[in-house]
Amino acid sequence: MEETKSLCAKIPIELHNKVRANQEKSGLTLNQYVEKLIIEYYQMKEMKNMAQTRTLALQISEEIFARIKKHLDKNPNLTQKAFITELIIKALDEAELQENNNQ
Known part of the structure; x- marks a missing residue:
């Protein structure tokens, strides 16, 4: 199993509620959901850095x-x-x- 490390951050309650609601709908654990969000964010950022996408x-x-x-x-x-x-x-x-x- 891949080694993991905790990441803690305070966020506004409204954003927290939105994240938790979407996490519950996804069927993923909070760890899995937040990891997926972070991975998708960096993948999206990489794509924006590419010269052109289609x-x-x-x-x-x-x-x-x-x-x-x-x-x-x-x-x-x-x-x-x-x-x-x-x-x-x-x-x-x-x-x-x-x-x-x-x-």
Whole structure:
């Protein structure tokens, strides 16, 4: 298990109530929820620092969507965006490697 360390901060009551309400809806523990928020924040910040980003939208079957959701539920620190991006990068890397080997 990855080593962890506590992080404490005082925040306004209204924000605290909002965070707790959303955390409860998510089904995650407070630790998991706050960690996910922080990870998503830094991923979003990284994306803003990139020269340009584009949106990729597609429709998938309900079965594939359910499989993705099940996987993400088992890995609460992994966002849907990060998971799909990793899959695309891996597939592209493999395709490029195969293309280079065929030349």
